[in-house]
Amino acid sequence: MQHLKSNNSDIYFGEIGYQKLNTFLSKNPFSIIFVLVDENTHEHCLPYFLSQIETKVTIEIIEIESGEIHKTIETCAGVWNALSELNGDRKSLMINLGGGVITDIGGFIASTFKRGIEFVNVPTTLLSMVDASVGGKTGIDLGNLKNQVGVFNEGEMVIVDSYYLNTLAKDQLFSGYAEILKHALITSNDDWKMVKNIKEKSLEALEDIILRSVTIKNDVVLEDARENGLRKTLNFGHTLGHAIESYCLTHPEKPILLHGEAIGIGMILAGHLSHQLFDFSLDKLKEIKKEVFSLYSKVDFSDEDLDKINQLLIHDKKNSFGNINFVLLSDIGKHILDVSVSNDQITEAFAFYRN
Numbered sequence: 001m002q003h004l005k006s007n008n009s010d011i012y013f014g015e016i017g018y019q020k021l022n023t024f025l026s027k028n029p030f031s032i033i034f035v036l037v038d039e040n041t042h043e044h045c046l047p048y049f050l051s052q053i054e055t056k057v058t059i060e061i062i063e064i065e066s067g068e069i070h071k072t073i074e075t076c077a078g079v080w081n082a083l084s085e086l087n088g089d090r091k092s093l094m095i096n097l098g099g100g101v102i103t104d105i106g107g108f109i110a111s112t113f114k115r116g117i118e119f120v121n122v123p124t125t126l127l128s129m130v131d132a133s134v135g136g137k138t139g140i141d142l143g144n145l146k147n148q149v150g151v152f153n154e155g156e157m158v159i160v161d162s163y164y165l166n167t168l169a170k171d172q173l174f175s176g177y178a179e180i181l182k183h184a185l186i187t188s189n190d191d192w193k194m195v196k197n198i199k200e201k202s203l204e205a206l207e208d209i210i211l212r213s214v215t216i217k218n219d220v221v222l223e224d225a226r227e228n229g230l231r232k233t234l235n236f237g238h239t240l241g242h243a244i245e246s247y248c249l250t251h252p253e254k255p256i257l258l259h260g261e262a263i264g265i266g267m268i269l270a271g272h273l274s275h276q277l278f279d280f281s282l283d284k285l286k287e288i289k290k291e292v293f294s295l296y297s298k299v300d301f302s303d304e305d306l307d308k309i310n311q312l313l314i315h316d317k318k319n320s321f322g323n324i325n326f327v328l329l330s331d332i333g334k335h336i337l338d339v340s341v342s343n344d345q346i347t348e349a350f351a352f353y354r355n
């Protein structure tokens with residue numbers, strides 16, 4: 001397996017990651033090591049992780065509740081208090097062992113505790129391996145609005161170990177596929193061919209796909225860490241996807257969607273907007289829809305739902321100067337940034353999704 005260099009951190013794949021982490025621990029005089037987990041990674045991932053670690057430094061485990069609804073300032077306050085009570089100081093290290101919620105919130109907590117302590121991400125879900133743990137976005141939600149507060153900070157290193165995929169329920173594994181599909185769609189037809197029919201792939205093929213997907217993301221981050229231009233392509237499918245995810249999270253009559261499910265819907269909608277506005281091929285759009293529907297169930301949206309989802313778009317972080325900005329494609333691998341779309345065009349895109 002391999003190693004990628006990011007702007008300020010290293011990404012290691014497989015067992016070499018633990019060797020590098022152990023060297024890092026031996027070379028840096030950390031006062032205490034905190035491992036942030038949720039109840040799932042505590043039970044299923046922590047024993048294996050600890051068996052790979054060699055250090056004489058005290059290790060303290062801090063557990064938070066799993067799930068996006070806990071990616072809040074209240075959870076941060078609980079962890080900051082725990083760090084303080086356990087005598088955390090500027091020389092403490094935080095290791096975030098978990099999915100996207102753990103790496104997002106853990107990176108934010110570490111970046112702000114005592115004005116910043118060092119941290120390492122060990123993603124345990126596919127989603128976090130190929131997206132959340134890489135590229136330095138950390139943060140929390142504000143009410144039903146996702147990722148409204150946070151900082152850019154890559155941490156010291158990321159260890160991507162496919163061992164943890166064995167601990168995942170099928171829906172959690174599938175949730176990560178959406179970001180892999182997205183990375184392929186914004187990059188090239190060859191990448192799209194590589195990932196099509198992704199759920200049929202063997203673990204070996206999936207490891208190659210993960211490496212490729214992280215490489216795509218890292219290349220984008222290397223060129224545009226602060227999302228001034230190229231990094232916006234990583235938001236393909238996310239403008240409506242995030243609004244749908246937030247909407248479903250706060251409406252009990254709707255299914256709670258995993259991130260990948262919402263982004264899958266968002267990619268069909270963005271694909272259709274791309275078709276309406278930039279002649280994105282209908283055949284390729286149908287391929288996207290087929291791929292997404294092979295992974296996730298269709299969600300029913302009423303006209304009232306659509307109105308409310310449209311209202312949520314106003315809070316999207318990607319907006320500027322009051323415009324709602326979409327990333328669209330004229331072809332696979334050919335992006336157009338900062339596109340304004342009308343409500344009617346969004347309604348048409350939903351009609352395509354619903355039919």
Ligand code: GLY
Pocket residue numbers: 131132134135137231234235
């Ligand atoms: N998940 C999108 C990004 O990291 O920019």
